[in-house]
Amino acid sequence: PRVLAARPGQGGAMTPRLLPREGGAAAAPMPESVVLDHGMSASSCGYCDTTAEDTFASHGMWVYHMSVGDYQGLLDRGWRRSGQFMYKPEMAVTCCPPYTIRLPAKEFAPTKGQRKLLRKFERHLAAGLERRRGAGGDARSQAKG
Known part of the structure; x- marks a missing residue:
């Protein structure tokens, strides 16, 4: 440069x-x-x-x-x-040297454990939305507050 x-x-x-x-x-x-x-x-x-x-x-x-x-x-x-x-x-x-880890995104294939964790996280998010909807109104109206 x-x-x-x-x-x-x-x-x-x-x-x-x-x-x-x-x-x-x-x-x-x-x-x-x-x-x-x-x-x-x-x-x-x-x-x-x-x-x-x-x-x-x-x-x-x-x-x-x-x-x-x-x-x-x-x-x-x-x-x-x-x-x-x-x-x-x-x-x-440097006391804690940072090392770069690069991953070609197009070549990434999640492992079985990563897919399982993703499904668990998606269920957690869906349950949170359901709780918010059940508390009176839909999630969007509550988010606007």
Whole structure:
């Protein structure tokens, strides 16, 4: 992706500037990706009960616009997204390293146990709707409150 490098602007505020794409003007035209690199940061872990403030380390960037190809390339390299913020955990220094598990949705076939659990959950949902209907009126009118 093209990177916006922060530099001091008016009043000392950091303003982004666009860096040139690798390959210069000869590169094939494609949608631009524009990000602001925030560098490395450390924070407390969101997974375990540790109280230390520097147990989770990551490199982050704010995404203003990103092409599909650039986004997929970052995901393939271990980056994650939260809204418009992308980050890559530093696995060697993080107390609870997150590992990505990818599943081709079109190839997924639930196991017998998963199908059984799904039926149980569907019965639970249906019973909840029946209880709501039995308490006076249909579920939609009660949901509107």
